Amino acid sequence: MTNAGRNLLPSWNDGAAKQAILEFVQGLNGFPAEERVAVFDNDGTLWCEKPMPIQLDFILRRLVEMAEATPELRDRQPWKAAYERDYSWVGALMAEHYAGDDTNVKVLGAGILAAYEGISVEDFEAKSDEFLHSAQHPTLGRGYLECSYKPMVELLAFLAANGFGNYIASGGGRDFMRPISDELYGIPRERVIGSSSTLDYRTDERGGTITHRAEADYLDDGPQKPIRIWSRTGRRPILAAGNSNGDVPMLQFAQHVDKPSLRLLVRHDDGEREFDYTSGAEAALEQAANDGWTVVSIKNDWATVF
Amino acid sequence: MTNAGRNLLPSWNDGAAKQAILEFVQGLNGFPAEERVAVFDNDGTLWCEKPMPIQLDFILRRLVEMAEATPELRDRQPWKAAYERDYSWVGALMAEHYAGDDTNVKVLGAGILAAYEGISVEDFEAKSDEFLHSAQHPTLGRGYLECSYKPMVELLAFLAANGFGNYIASGGGRDFMRPISDELYGIPRERVIGSSSTLDYRTDERGGTITHRAEADYLDDGPQKPIRIWSRTGRRPILAAGNSNGDVPMLQFAQHVDKPSLRLLVRHDDGEREFDYTSGAEAALEQAANDGWTVVSIKNDWATVF
Secondary structure, three states: OOOHHHHHHHOEEHHHHHHHHHHHHHOOOOOHHHEEEEEOOOEEOOOOOOOHHHHHHHHHHHHHHHHHHHHHHHHHHHHHHHHHHOHHHHHHHHHHHHHHOOOOHHHHHHHHHOOOOOEEHHHHHHHHHHHHHOEEEEOOEEEEHHHHHHHHHHHHHHHHOOOOEEEEEEEHHHHHHHHHHHHHHOOHHHHHEEEEEEEEEEEOOOOOOEEEEEEEEEEEOOOOOHHHHHHHHHHOOOEEEOOOOOHHHHHHHOOHHHHOOOEEEEEOOOOOOEEEEEOOOOOHHHHHHHHEEEEEEEEHHHHOOO | OOOHHHOOOEOOOOOOHHHHHHHHHHOOOOOOOOOOOOOOOOOOOOOOOOOOHHHHHHHHHHHHHHHOOOOOHHHOOOOOHHOOOOOOHHHHHHHHOOOHHHHHHHHHHHHHHHHHHEHHHHHHHHHHHHHHHHOEOOOOEHHHOOOOOOHHHHHHHHHHHHHOOOEEEEEEEHHHHHHHHHHHHHHHHHHHHEEEEEEEEOOOOOOOEEEEEEEEEEOOOHHHHHHHHHHHHOOOEEEEOOOOOHHHHHHHHHHOOOOOOOEEEEOOEOOOOOOOOOOOOOHHHHHHHHHHEEEEEEEHHHHOOO
């Protein structure tokens, strides 16, 4: 490693992952700026996703509000679990999902969509913004906005300084992340790709209003990730970073026959500083080994996590 | 008008439209760069849409190819009309459409979707690129790539020089325009919003392939325009330009209570240099008069058209 390299990415330990990143970027000398597109999953890649995705906390709080206002909802899932703070229902649902049973995922999905039915996109963003600037992570002793991974934020800045356009390609909600993507990651709102509900437009005196419908437009996960990346950017990225099985197609899509490319898979193996889990990442880890993707071990590759 | 103003937008005649543009941009002194979002319809706003939209010519040629390869198609619409060069069928269909009958619009739509079923996004772009670089406009005596309006191209450059992010928000196909948007308008491919078919992703040895399905994902027209602009940019534009009824919601969406905004409606009133028509623009022209949008008369406001 060169001396210059030592000063870059200071939150990364010297090792194969940091080396791969630096060599990849150095190897792009003369590579067109407009083709420098990098895509990042968000939950578990740029910020923490345990004990539950941050957006799920946001939604459960809204379901509690709804159950408080409308007692009949307290006997129906997912409001019942939210109202009773029965997070085991959500945990069981994830285990069922990984076992191939999405019955309760659909029950939760319907609740998620109902939670913000009819809200304007501006009001939704204001709620997300306020939540993310005030709510605390349940176990890490820090606000949610302090739950992004410092080494990944450094990587984003390093790529931007090298002419990259960085995009978030998240399974989470596009409009949930937009209010904070620039502040947190230096990624402007037009570069946030993510899941979305269907939207309605109606004409009014204030220049028209766009509202959420209780219907998914698309879930930006699995094979939808490359499709949504293409739809947004019109390009095949040369760098993709993810951490779970839902990121596999996006990571595969960043392969090139005739151009350099880098695929990063974050491995959650640090129970002390973050969380230690492979559930939901088994296929991704296997694919990483087979295809030579760069596995980033939180324990070994990151000098600092947050 | 200042002397500086005279040197700007040289293809625009001095008049109310040019004045409104210059005053709007001068009034943005200190306005945040990231909120300088401008959206432009394409057909009839940035380039010529008569005697038929350029993309329709592209599609009819493909339908002819299909009918040549598969004789049974020659008795079925829209292949029959394409094969027999019976453009009156297409003309009648547009008249029916404006009269509220979309039966044949759907017949044509199914043909359009079938025309490129299964093609990869890269192959589709290569076909569009080749067509646009070689085909001639049927009556104007120029190639299609010379059918963009010079005053609008100047306006795009003027806005870009003033920190704007310019987007195309077209009813036409997003992936049809992407290969030429930068060359023609200085608009990079990630800023092209437009209609799209549903896409499929499948894993393969080359990093996965995205293909067109014979099913519309959405038609970027009418109320879908503000929705797709919001979905892509996360912002309410401060400038919108269109020319037809399908642009009305987009133009309304560029209204602001507390910020400057400019709405431009191109009026096709120059049968000598371009075309003279109001069909499909009646509601837009009425709305422009009611809401004080800036109407751009091709005949009076443009010194040069192409």
